[in-house]
Amino acid sequence: MNNQERYILFYVGTELYGTPLLDVREVVEYQVPKYMPNMVPHFSGVINIRGSIVGVMDLRKKFSTSQEITKTTACLVSDSNQGSIAAVVDRVDSVITLGDDLIDRKPPVVSAIAQDYLIGVARVKDQLVTLIELHHLLSDEKLVKVSA
Amino acid sequence: MSDIDLELLGFFCDEATDLLTRWEALSMELEKSADTGKIDELFRLAHNLKGSSRSVGLQSFGNAIHKIEDGITLLKSGKVKFSGDVTLVLLKAQAFFQEWINEARNNPAAEKDPTALYAEYDRIMSGTAEVAAEHDETPIETYVENSVQAEEPVAQTAAVIPIKKETVQAPPPPAQKPSPTAGDETVRVSARKIEVLIEMMGELSIHQSVVFHGLQNANQSRSPQVIHSAYLGRKLTRELYEKTLALRMVPVQPVFQRLERTIKEMARTLGKEVEVEVSGGEVELDKTVCEKIVEPLTHMVRNSIDHGIESVEDRLKAGKPRAGKVKLKAVQDSGSVGLFIEDDGKGLNSEKILAKALSQGVITEQSKLDPMEVYALIFLPGFSTAEKVTDVSGRGVGMDVVMKTVESLRGDIKIGSELGKGTNFQITLPTTLSIIDALVIKVKDSIYAVPVSAIDEIVNVHDISIGRQDKMLQIGSHVIPVEDLSVTLRMRNQVDYEANAILVVRMGKQRIGFRVDEICEQQQLVVRKFAPGMANVFGLAGATILANGQPGLIVDLQFIAEHFLSQFTYQPMQEKAA
Numbered sequence: 017m018n019n020q021e022r023y024i025l026f027y028v029g030t031e032l033y034g035t036p037l038l039d040v041r042e043v044v045e046y047q048v049p050k051y052m053p054n055m056v057p058h059f060s061g062v063i064n065i066r067g068s069i070v071g072v073m074d075l076r077k078k079f080s081t082s083q084e085i086t087k088t089t090a091c092l093v094s095d096s097n098q099g100s101i102a103a104v105v106d107r108v109d110s111v112i113t114l115g116d117d118l119i120d121r122k123p124p125v126v127s128a129i130a131q132d133y134l135i136g137v138a139r140v141k142d143q144l145v146t147l148i149e150l151h152h153l154l155s156d157e158k159l160v161k162v163s164a
Numbered sequence: 165m166s167d168i169d170l171e172l173l174g175f176f177c178d179e180a181t182d183l184l185t186r187w188e189a190l191s192m193e194l195e196k197s198a199d200t201g202k203i204d205e206l207f208r209l210a211h212n213l214k215g216s217s218r219s220v221g222l223q224s225f226g227n228a229i230h231k232i233e234d235g236i237t238l239l240k241s242g243k244v245k246f247s248g249d250v251t252l253v254l255l256k257a258q259a260f261f262q263e264w265i266n267e268a269r270n271n272p273a274a275e276k277d278p279t280a281l282y283a284e285y286d287r288i289m290s291g292t293a294e295v296a297a298e299h300d301e302t303p304i305e306t307y308v309e310n311s312v313q314a315e316e317p318v319a320q321t322a323a324v325i326p327i328k329k330e331t332v333q334a335p336p337p338p339a340q341k342p343s344p345t346a347g348d349e350t351v352r353v354s355a356r357k358i359e360v361l362i363e364m365m366g367e368l369s370i371h372q373s374v375v376f377h378g379l380q381n382a383n384q385s386r387s388p389q390v391i392h393s394a395y396l397g398r399k400l401t402r403e404l405y406e407k408t409l410a411l412r413m414v415p416v417q418p419v420f421q422r423l424e425r426t427i428k429e430m431a432r433t434l435g436k437e438v439e440v441e442v443s444g445g446e447v448e449l450d451k452t453v454c455e456k457i458v459e460p461l462t463h464m465v466r467n468s469i470d471h472g473i474e475s476v477e478d479r480l481k482a483g484k485p486r487a488g489k490v491k492l493k494a495v496q497d498s499g500s501v502g503l504f505i506e507d508d509g510k511g512l513n514s515e516k517i518l519a520k521a522l523s524q525g526v527i528t529e530q531s532k533l534d535p536m537e538v539y540a541l542i543f544l545p546g547f548s549t550a551e552k553v554t555d556v557s558g559r560g561v562g563m564d565v566v567m568k569t570v571e572s573l574r575g576d577i578k579i580g581s582e583l584g585k586g587t588n589f590q591i592t593l594p595t596t597l598s599i600i601d602a603l604v605i606k607v608k609d610s611i612y613a614v615p616v617s618a619i620d621e622i623v624n625v626h627d628i629s630i631g632r633q634d635k636m637l638q639i640g641s642h643v644i645p646v647e648d649l650s651v652t653l654r655m656r657n658q659v660d661y662e663a664n665a666i667l668v669v670r671m672g673k674q675r676i677g678f679r680v681d682e683i684c685e686q687q688q689l690v691v692r693k694f695a696p697g698m699a700n701v702f703g704l705a706g707a708t709i710l711a712n713g714q715p716g717l718i719v720d721l722q723f724i725a726e727h728f729l730s731q732f733t734y735q736p737m738q739e740k741a742a
Contacts (some may be wrong), residue, residue, distance in 0.1 A: 051610060054702040062698075063208015063709055064715045067367030069707040071698050108689045124201045148739040162654060164723060 019116045022156055023143060025109040026092065027069060029081030032109065033143045034138070039094055039151035046089040054162040063102065065093065073154065074104040079129075081106075096154035114138055119147065129153075176220045177269045178352060183213050184262050189421050191254040192428060198239075198246035206254075207236045215262075225264060228278045232257050232382065235289045244289055248432065253288045257281060284352070291642065355451070358411045362598065364691050365408040370713050372401040409596060414454055416494045416503070417445030422458060423465050427490055430469040437476055437487035438469060444494035449501055450596040453573055457503070457593065460566040464505050464589055465490065467563075470556065470586055472509030482584065484508065501595055506588040512581040514538045537673075539579040543567040571722075573597065574617050602689045602718065604710065605667070606681040608650045611716060613689055613708060618721040620675065621668040622683065637666060637677050645728075646677040652724050653703045669725040676725045687711055691718065702725075 023034040024043075049061030049072040058077040062069050070093060076083050084106075091102035107130075121136040135147035176414040210233040218226040235253075261279050267274035288547045363597065376398050379391070424440045431438040449457075472481075473488030480486060493504040514535060521527045521541050533541075545564035570577055575593040594600070594617075602613040621639070637646045646666060663679040689708040694701070705720035 050696070050717065051656075052701070052704070052717060053653050055698070056694070061718070062715045064709055064713060067363055067709065069371070069692050069709070069715055071695060072713070096697070098697020101697065103696075155698075159697045160699075160701045163700045164702050164720075 020113050022111055022113050023145075023147060024092070024111050025140070026105040027092075027107040027109060028075050028105050029080050031079075031081075032077060032140075032143055033105075034112075034114075034140075034145045034147045035092075035150035036135075037111055039149070040092045041100070042093045044091045044093060044102065045093055046085060046104065049108050055159055056157075056161045059159045063091075065100070065102070068100065070100045070102050071098075071159065072104060073159070074158065075103060076106065079100045092150065094151050094154050095122070096151055098155055098157075098159065101154045103154060114140075114147075132156075166448055172220050173222075173268065173272055176216055176222075177265050179216060180213060180265045181262065183209050184258050185418060185421070188255065188425060191251050191258065192421075192424060194246055194254075195248060195251040201239075203236065203246075207233065207240055209272045210236055222268060224275055225261070225268070228264075228276075228281075229261065231278070231282060232285065235285060241471075244573070245483070250286045251428075252432065253285050256284060286421060288704070301435055340488065353411075355412075358408075361408050361411070362690075365405045366709065369401050369405050370435070370709060372398055373711060374713060398612050409599065410448075412596065412598070413448035414449050414451050415446050415448050416454060416501075418456055419454055419461065420445050420492050420494070423461055423492055427465050427469055430466055431473075432546070434469065435475070436469065436473055438473055438485045439489050440489045441489060442493075443491070447494035447496045447501055448595070449593065452594075452597055453593055456569060456573055457591075459504070460569045461503070461591075463562055463566055465492075468505060468507040468509065468538050468587070472507040472511075474510055478510075482615050496595075497592075499595060499601070501594050503591040504588060505591075506586065508586040511583045511585055511587050512539055512542070512579070513583060517541055535581075536579070539581060540672075542579075543577070574600070574615065598719075599688055602687055602708075603667075604684040604687055604716070605649075605665075605719075606684055607653070608655055608681065610655070611684070611710070611714070613687070613710070613716050613718045614721055615705075615718065616686065618669060619667050620670040623666040623668060623677065625664050625666060625679070637668075639668070639675075642675065644675040644677055646679060647728060649678040649719070649724075652678065652728055653719065667721065669721050671722070671725050671729055674729055676728060678721065678724070688716070689716070 022037040024037045024040055025032055025034045027033070044065060047063050049063050051061045052059070052163060055061075058074050060072045060074045060077070062071055064070075072091065085145060086106070088106065088107040090108050091104055092108070093100060093102045118140075119136040119138045122131065122134060123137050129146065129148050133149045133153040138145045138147055187206065187209055189211070190202055190505055194202050194206070210229055214226045214229040214233060217229060232254075235244070239246060239250065241391055244250065260276065260278065264274065264276045267276070312606065376394055379394050420442045424442060427438055427440050430436075468490055469488075473490070474482065474484075476486050479488065489508045491504065493502075493506070495502040495504070503505040516539075517538055518527070518533075521544075522529070526541065526544060527533065542563045543566070567577060570591055570593070573593055574597075575591055578592075580590070581587040601616040601618065604611060604613050605617055606612075623637065623639070630691040635646055637644050648663070649667070662681065664682045666677040666679050668677045687710065689710070691706045691708055693699070693706055694704075705718045705723070705726050708716045708718055710716040
């Protein structure tokens with residue numbers, strides 16, 4: 017038996033992505049964030065999740081796809097090193113278990129994702145899935161544009 | 165040392181800190197009157213400390229306490245007379261043990277060398293013992309009395325600092341301070357647990373208000389019971405919320421105790437005589453406020469003793485009582501607490517302050533300042549460090565730091581002084597840091613909150629004429645700059661709006677107005693710090709949840725004003741002579 021891990025799959029634009037399930041605290045419905053000035057463009061503001069203030073990062077803006085809001089638009093909330101951050105995605109697809117042998121680790125491809133956050137590429141149901149370290153990405157991303 | 169149980173050690177450290185705080189109070193009380201009950205309590209306290217330190221495996225700590233305990237036995241038996249020097253040794257020992265406890269908390273194997281303490285101890289205890297032996301003939305009787313009193317439950321002295329109870333302690337007579345253990349049973353709870361409770365209560369209140377409004381707006385007539393319960397539910401939720409917030413409140417008495425100690429030590433070092441009068445120790449402040457205010461207050465009382473209170477000869481010459489008097493007072497107001505430090509020393513010398521300010525170029529010959537403004541000069545950074553104003557007139561060193569801390573707690577300082585009669589400081593602090601009175605404002609159709617404390621004045625745009633392309637505003641004989649808040653806050657520009665109000669902010673002598681669409685309402689808001697990744701963003705002090713459940717952002721107007729004004733070497737226009 018090789019190592020197996022569960023991944024949550026989601027769409028940003030037409031691309032299918034996956035990230036380790038344990039890195040995501042919860043998935044919540046999209047809510048319109050309260051705009052916050054002086055932040056980077058893909059930081060869309062803050063929302064109230066059960067009484068706590070959570071920052072919102074629009075992955076679609078970060079990956080330069082359309083930022084349309086539909087019924088399936090959702091937020092993946094992760095407890096990053098920068099605090100709770102909700103990543104906006106177009107659709108949450110499913111949760112799957114992948115063995116090590118199904119993942120092509122760090123292929124030399126150029127993508128919207130920096131190599132640092134790229135786990136690898138996997139083939140799921142005849143589709144290619146880009147596996148990323150969402151937690152890592154949300155922890156490192158600079159959010160404040162103009163600081164005090 | 166390896167068998168120290170870390171959890172037990174934590175408990176011990178907490179307990180020891182409480183005991184040592186009581187130790188400190190007792191030492192000072194004993195100086196006033198060496199009453200046998202108190203010596204006895206001190207003895208039991210040391211004994212307790214010794215026992216529990218050994219039970220958690222801190223052997224050498226126990227041994228050191230044992231040595232001091234021996235000394236207290238001497239005091240108990242009357243073989244050593246109580247004196248100022250004894251107090252000093254007891255206080256030094258207290259500080260020494262407290263430091264040890266602080267270190268042991270993180271490193272159970274921490275050892276401290278008590279040699280210096282022992283030397284001092286031996287000098288005082290043996291020195292006074294000889295003198296006392298000659299005069300004192302009644303040691304045995306005293307001892308018998310004491311042993312009867314010793315049967316009081318020891319547990320009382322080992323109680324913890326009260327977290328909060330609704331009992332209001334009657335204000336004690338001035339000379340007799342309320343003991344921190346006075347009749348209030350307490351439970352030690354971690355701050356984190358309280359924080360979680362407060363957060364949940366905050367959330368509950370929001371949902372409660374949503375439900376309540378929903379019910380109110382429902383057009384069908386509801387059953388009277390439901391309406392009744394809804395009202396009761398709302399009332400209870402509100403009360404519960406207030407009570408939960410109050411869990412973080414602690415009495416200021418321990419702070420006053422530390423100040424009193426500083427005053428005593430300073431006075432002894434400088435050879436001055438000072439009496440301390442403390443009142444209002446039962447008044448409560450948020451724990452964080454209490455912790456942060458200790459340093460500034462210490463600084464202020466040091467100034468009072470060093471520069472305010474005169475030497476005994478000078479006092480007698482001026483026809484004042486030998487001993488100077490310092491009053492420490494706390495007064496509860498609605499939503500705020502006033503802390504007063506008063507001395508009957510020589511007071512602030514306005515002329516010297518003015519001369520100094522003039523020579524430093526802070527003010528000009530033409531400046532006409534009222535007494536309050538003159539005193540406020542001592543808060544300017546670096547005002548007194550260049551040349552020692554403090555030597556001649558009173559205060560100064562580091563007062564800017566005092567002001568900064570108080571401002572960061574959203575507080576305020578007022579000074580009153582009369583030459584030759586004394587000086588008094590009044591520090592007003594909010595009772596809690598987590599709730600603010602805020603104005604909910606609309607800026608470019610977007611909702612923000614501003615702490616009421618930051619605003620000096622609100623001007624209705626329609627009531628005044630704004631000149632020079634909307635860039636200036638005249639208030640009285642002053643002309644102040646006006647800016648769009650949306651511009652200074654660097655908001656994205658997309659919505660047309662109509663500015664109806666101007667919020668005027670004061671930075672020292674300078675003022676600036678910020679134009680906003682409108683002022684919606686005033687709300688009490690729970691302030692939340694930003695997560696680390698969002699902290700330090702320009703112009704925002706924190707986030708909150710508004711009464712309608714929406715997230716809100718709290719604008720740091722003071723910061724924006726400071727930032728804006730720092731771009732100019734702006735000189736406010738002088739008051740025109742009437």
